[in-house]
Amino acid sequence: MQIMSQQSDINQSPLVEINHLGFNRGSRVIYEDISLTIPRGKITAIMGPSGIGKTTLLKLIGGQLTPEHGHVLFDGEDIHQLSRNALFETRKRMSMLFQSGALFTDMNVFDNVAFALREHSGLSESIIRKVVLMKLQAVGLRGAASLMPNELSGGMQRRAALARAIALEPELIMYDEPFAGQDPISMGMLVKLIRDLSSSLSLTSLVVSHDVDEVLEIADYVYVIADKKIIARGTPTELKQSNNLQLQQFLEGRPDGSVPFHFPAEDYQQELLRELD
């Protein structure tokens, strides 16, 4: 009975917890003080305008960047306090789908997907072959196993990278702008894949994107980041009903509003009429 209760506590505790995180890039403040949690087995989305540091947040969670202050806890462990070996062990439990796909250009699709398995699993080559074919089948690219990355379209590269990301069956998968630059068919495929993989493998997914419709379609919970902090959080339905002006401008894609269209500048008329020195 006690064991069941402990198991239930583990299942309910978030997989990733970010507490009072601050991060600067040079003298530029990216995050002032953000806190959020990523629950297990759910799809959590982080949205916000371009250039506000969404990818940076993923790199902070993966331990590739170090915050100025605050903590990132992965399954209760502070990522930035881990030794290099412990960090690498923890990274085997997470995975990231990069915006560019980041496939290794000197390997074909099969070897790209097999790479992490050969490095970490200790499985025989015949079992690795079966696992790779299963992962490629899941993303619809079994027939493209022998192709090189430069022979694939953008959408196919993203799917091949997704097969590689799930090869080691991680607990957490982070998607960095998975829908950016995709045609409607590829986008539809990726939306379906993220949803299906998340539910069939019970993955915890973190999607970083500014594609509002696609994100709201698949996410269980959404955080919206702007001005170095979280400006809104909630389920997709809650966000749609919110009366936060900045949030509504972002969700509806209006060019002017709480976030101005014009970059701050001196008075337009004055600048036009000013004589050159």
Place this chain on the structure above:
Amino acid sequence: MNLIDSIANIGRSAIHLVMGLGRAGLMLWGAIVHVPNLRKGGPLLIKQLYVLGVRSVVIVVVSGLFIGMVLALQGYIILVDFGTEESLGPMVALSLLRELGPVVTALLFAGRAGSALTAEIGLMKSTEQLSSLEMMAVDPLRQVIAPRFWAGVISLPLLSLMFSVVGILGGHLVGVEWKGIDSGAFWSILQASVEWDKDILNTIIKSMLFGIVVTWVALYRGYEVEPNPEGISRATTSTVVQASLAVLALDFLLTALMFGS
């Protein structure tokens, strides 16, 4: 205020330089300790030996041949006035083994393989391949940097010896086949003049050190590149300029140590 700004700028540059040297030192250490092992590193090393070494053979052999021929022709013109043209063999061989072989090969290697290394690593960084290795819990220093580093250190001495051998053959072509120096005299005086430890061993040591310097500069420039087209172009140019200057400066130091006394 201007004076304070200037002092602050100098301080900032100094800190930047020291931090850069520290990062470069750590990268070199990482490459040295990750000697490619037989199972995983072996295939990576062999591939890089082909890319860096075998693909540089043509430029090294052709350059060696022409430099040996030019050296022999210029040497013959001078030596024939003193009636000592039979010393052409040792003149060509010692010039090539002691100086021109290691130095010119290192300069060619910096231009041919060093620039390609920087561009390759830079592009891997800009396309997030290095980040993706880290996220897959694979150390880029072990997977990417170490095999290239060791391939450079192994390739350059072999290329340098190849350069010298082909250069001597070029000298033979001009001196013996064209200008009519006695072939027996050419080879026997050459053989008597070239010493194993003083000339051949030193050329190998010089080339290995040049290999370390050129490959280190090329890898560091690629690893620290600003991930955009302009950054990669700047880093590639820096590799050729810095590696070439480092080779020439190190050559003077090594020559002074090896032959100065």
